[in-house]
Amino acid sequence: MLQSRxxxxxxxxxxxxxxxxxxxxxxxxxxxxxxxxxxxxxxPLGLRVxxxxxxxxxxxxxxxxxxxxxxxxxxxxxLWEETDRWDDERVDVWFKSALKSGAEVGFGxxxxxxxxxxxxxxxxxxxxxxxxxxxFQTKLRNELRAKSGIMRGREFxxxxxxxxxASEEAHKEFYDKVTAAYLKIFExxxxxxxxxxxxxxxxxxxQFSHEFQTVLxxxxxxxxxxxxxxxxxxxxxxxxxxxSKLGLDKxxxxxxxxxxxxxxxxxxxxxxxxxxxxxxxxxxxSVPVTLGSYGIGITRLMGVVVEALGDEKGIVWPKSxxxxxxxxxxxxxxxxxxxxxxxxxxxLEKNGVEVLYDDRDQRAGEKFxxxxxxxxxxxxxxxxxxxxxxxxxxxxRESGKTSEVNLEHLIAELRG
Amino acid sequence: MLQSRxxxxxxxxxxxxxxxxxxxxxxxxxxxxxxxxxxxxxxPLGLRVxxxxxxxxxxxxxxxxxxxxxxxxxxxxxLWEETDRWDDERVDVWFKSALKSGAEVGFGxxxxxxxxxxxxxxxxxxxxxxxxxxxFQTKLRNELRAKSGIMRGREFxxxxxxxxxASEEAHKEFYDKVTAAYLKIFExxxxxxxxxxxxxxxxxxxQFSHEFQTVLxxxxxxxxxxxxxxxxxxxxxxxxxxxSKLGLDKxxxxxxxxxxxxxxxxxxxxxxxxxxxxxxxxxxxSVPVTLGSYGIGITRLMGVVVEALGDEKGIVWPKSxxxxxxxxxxxxxxxxxxxxxxxxxxxLEKNGVEVLYDDRDQRAGEKFxxxxxxxxxxxxxxxxxxxxxxxxxxxxRESGKTSEVNLEHLIAELRG
Numbered sequence: 031m032l033q034s035r036x037x038x039x040x041x042x043x044x045x046x047x048x049x050x051x052x053x054x055x056x057x058x059x060x061x062x063x064x065x066x067x068x069x070x071x072x073x074p075l076g077l078r079v080x081x082x083x084x085x086x087x088x089x090x091x092x093x094x095x096x097x098x099x100x101x102x103x104x105x106x107x108x109l110w111e112e113t114d115r116w117d118d119e120r121v122d123v124w125f126k127s128a129l130k131s132g133a134e135v136g137f138g139x140x141x142x143x144x145x146x147x148x149x150x151x152x153x154x155x156x157x158x159x160x161x162x163x164x165x166f167q168t169k170l171r172n173e174l175r176a177k178s179g180i181m182r183g184r185e186f187x188x189x190x191x192x193x194x195x196a197s198e199e200a201h202k203e204f205y206d207k208v209t210a211a212y213l214k215i216f217e218x219x220x221x222x223x224x225x226x227x228x229x230x231x232x233x234x235x236x237q238f239s240h241e242f243q244t245v246l247x248x249x250x251x252x253x254x255x256x257x258x259x260x261x262x263x264x265x266x267x268x269x270x271x272x273x274s275k276l277g278l279d280k281x282x283x284x285x286x287x288x289x290x291x292x293x294x295x296x297x298x299x300x301x302x303x304x305x306x307x308x309x310x311x312x313x314x315x316s317v318p319v320t321l322g323s324y325g326i327g328i329t330r331l332m333g334v335v336v337e338a339l340g341d342e343k344g345i346v347w348p349k350s351x352x353x354x355x356x357x358x359x360x361x362x363x364x365x366x367x368x369x370x371x372x373x374x375x376x377x378l379e380k381n382g383v384e385v386l387y388d389d390r391d392q393r394a395g396e397k398f399x400x401x402x403x404x405x406x407x408x409x410x411x412x413x414x415x416x417x418x419x420x421x422x423x424x425x426x427r428e429s430g431k432t433s434e435v436n437l438e439h440l441i442a443e444l445r446g
Numbered sequence: 447m448l449q450s451r452x453x454x455x456x457x458x459x460x461x462x463x464x465x466x467x468x469x470x471x472x473x474x475x476x477x478x479x480x481x482x483x484x485x486x487x488x489x490p491l492g493l494r495v496x497x498x499x500x501x502x503x504x505x506x507x508x509x510x511x512x513x514x515x516x517x518x519x520x521x522x523x524x525l526w527e528e529t530d531r532w533d534d535e536r537v538d539v540w541f542k543s544a545l546k547s548g549a550e551v552g553f554g555x556x557x558x559x560x561x562x563x564x565x566x567x568x569x570x571x572x573x574x575x576x577x578x579x580x581x582f583q584t585k586l587r588n589e590l591r592a593k594s595g596i597m598r599g600r601e602f603x604x605x606x607x608x609x610x611x612a613s614e615e616a617h618k619e620f621y622d623k624v625t626a627a628y629l630k631i632f633e634x635x636x637x638x639x640x641x642x643x644x645x646x647x648x649x650x651x652x653q654f655s656h657e658f659q660t661v662l663x664x665x666x667x668x669x670x671x672x673x674x675x676x677x678x679x680x681x682x683x684x685x686x687x688x689x690s691k692l693g694l695d696k697x698x699x700x701x702x703x704x705x706x707x708x709x710x711x712x713x714x715x716x717x718x719x720x721x722x723x724x725x726x727x728x729x730x731x732s733v734p735v736t737l738g739s740y741g742i743g744i745t746r747l748m749g750v751v752v753e754a755l756g757d758e759k760g761i762v763w764p765k766s767x768x769x770x771x772x773x774x775x776x777x778x779x780x781x782x783x784x785x786x787x788x789x790x791x792x793x794l795e796k797n798g799v800e801v802l803y804d805d806r807d808q809r810a811g812e813k814f815x816x817x818x819x820x821x822x823x824x825x826x827x828x829x830x831x832x833x834x835x836x837x838x839x840x841x842x843r844e845s846g847k848t849s850e851v852n853l854e855h856l857i858a859e860l861r862g
Contacts, residue, residue: 037513037568037577063564066551069520071564074513097453097490103519103584104485104601125543127553129600130590135482137543137553148479148487152453161453168519168584174546184545185520 053179068176220348345405469595484592761821
């Protein structure tokens with residue numbers, strides 16, 4: 031893509047009221063726009079990153095047998111009253127409004143209730159189970175404070191999966207598969223090394239739920255990590271009994287600040303019982319369906335990547351979710367050099383390399399600073415020297431290391 | 447895809463409160479689920495159709511130079527007050543709520559205001575123009591009545607594009623290109639023959655806006671069509687002066703009921719003036735940017751296709767947006783035949799044909815009825831006779847015509 035055709039521009043400064051590092055960098059790079067605290071628009075570069083994260087998550091959900099759907103944002107009061115989650119005293123993040131008829135409606139902050147209620151249409155017998163469904167859905171949550179940029183929004187994109195199984199055993203088996211898939215997702219988006227499966231409080235149905243926590247100064251949680259076993263315990267459940275149950279030793283644990291990037295949760299049969307989702311088992315008995323729910327905040331994950339992997343110059347995207355694989359910087363006004371850069375751009379595109387081509391008239395210093403801010407993994411620098419040598423300077427955004435390569439190697443490197 | 451793996455099932459009857467034909471058929475087929483009047487979830491089959499429509503629209507928007515983004519649903523009251531579109535007396539479809547701080551917020555029913563406001567960040571000079579941006583966004587509109595299924599929702603998916611140009615001439619040129627792209631979109635989704643560019647009322651800024659109207663009994667508009675010139679006039683603006691201006695003769699016009707599937711609109715510089723989006727032109731003068739807006743209701747379009755092309759047996763999808771290209775029906779319990787069907791399924795998938803394979807135990811009559819309800823363009827019927835003849839019965843859903851073809855021809859036909 032030609033950078034001159036992009037309507038967004040980089041900015042020197044983020045808005046004064048923006049205190050979160052992730053949003054500061056993303057706004058400065060033209061990835062997002064702040065509409066209000068906790069509500070951000072995703073501009074062309076930002077949308078490219080989001081789509082890549084979504085595709086990674088989608089691949090992993092599909093490989094678990096997940097079927098994709100999209101539920102509504104509008105929610106019926108009566109449904110949520112059945113599980114006692116309508117009242118603001120019970121759930122304090124509802125946005126609510128009213129239809130013209132006067133009937134109250136809510137805006138979806140979660141979807142266990144409507145999906146479980148809908149399943150009554152499709153699940154009647156053990157033969158209809160298991161069902162695994164997931165969606166990418168814009169959640170609305172009336173957060174009291176929204177000061178963490180895209181890491182905690184009033185409006186944010188979430189992947190939520192729900193499993194409906196015939197037994198606790200079938201549930202457990204799937205739950206473990208999701209755990210593995212989640213770890214793979216965090217690995218694929220570049221957070222594998224610093225993300226830990228974390229034991230957290232389980233609520234009414236189970237002793238523990240599981241979180242996936244990424245070590246991050248801007249995180250909101252405190253966790254205790256056993257780095258050898260690669261698991262952690264959330265401070266909220268840390269006590270001697272829990273440690274002994276998990277086979278952990280206090281002296282192996284290191285305290286860290288971390289941000290939750292995913293969580294998985296077992297409801298047992300309780301939610302199905304409340305909503306009347308029962309099925310006939312093999313013995314002909316009517317029993318409630320076992321429910322699990324599995325969330326990843328997609329926009330939050332993007333924010334965590336920015337905070338965790340960026341440096342003082344700007345964003346550092348992993349190749350897997352970068353908006354482009356390479357950033358081609360033309361640093362000459364010489365017509366011959368420009369023609370060469372155009373040629374390289376076309377050749378790379380032809381070879382399936384996603385390239386952002388900085389063909390603007392800006393000065394070299396500005397182009398370098400913009401490229402470092404935008405954080406595309408590889409920078410290809412074409413200046414006056416390039417014409418003679420026919421060697422291109424290839425710079426790795428993360429390490430800063432440069433090498434000189436010919437066109438053939440450039441293609442091989444960036445395609446790989 | 448194996449139909450036995452799909453969690454949705456067909457239903458004999460739609461919910462009693464569902465009066466719209468499009469929603470009745472889509473609910474019965476398991477494409478959508480009704481959450482409340484005017485709010486429908488999109489289940490796996492429905493989501494496949496939506497994604498195909500989106501991809502067609504995306505291709506055409508990109509070919510116009512459009513840049514994709516996604517704005518927020520949450521809207522600031524102060525912004526919409528600047529253009530006098532916050533008050534319920536002025537705009538009667540707002541859903542509104544309040545932040546914890548007490549500040550009122552709205553949910554986006556349209557996005558001219560926030561996008562135009564955002565452009566102040568990026569547009570300062572004629573060099574920054576033109577800008578064409580578009581999004582697929584879930585709109586929320588508090589409709590008094592929502593009885594048209596997915597053709598008029600309280601929550602629906604819309605593609606809205608906005609053009610920012612430096613002059614009325616540049617605007618006009620782009621506006622005409624969008625007109626052509628829209629006609630191409632309606633052609634590609636199978637509505638070309640019955641969709642007309644229609645002159646409608648223009649509001650404060652221009653004499654006319656343009657609608658794209660599809661002839662349909664369930665439509666809400668009355669239009670007068672000149673079928674030779676392939677244009678129409680909305681009843682709301684029909685008078686002798688308009689006809690003479692458009693060079694139309696009353697006796698060439700045929701009255702039809704129609705549904706609006708798209709509309710395009712010129713704002714001139716008025717909206718930019720209200721919001722302060724000005725740019726320095728080549729003479730150094732500060733002038734307001736010219737705005738155009740271009741909408742297609744994506745979910746509405748899906749509903750119109752169902753109503754316009756369906757028949758008494760169910761849905762008839764055009765190939766371009768069908769959830770699958772072919773529906774493979776296994777009508778035998780013989781192990782040899784079943785193995786043959788499995789083989790055909792795998793061969794088709796390997797050749798890039800999207801196939802729904804009805805591998806369920808249902809009776810033949812039920813499978814035929816379901817296939818006709820689901821409306822996948824081609825049905826491949828494999829029964830006891832197939833094993834001997836090695837010829838497959840290929841049935842066209844739309845015409846009902848059948849032919850017997852060998853595997854090679856089957857692949858060629860369905861891949862084409």
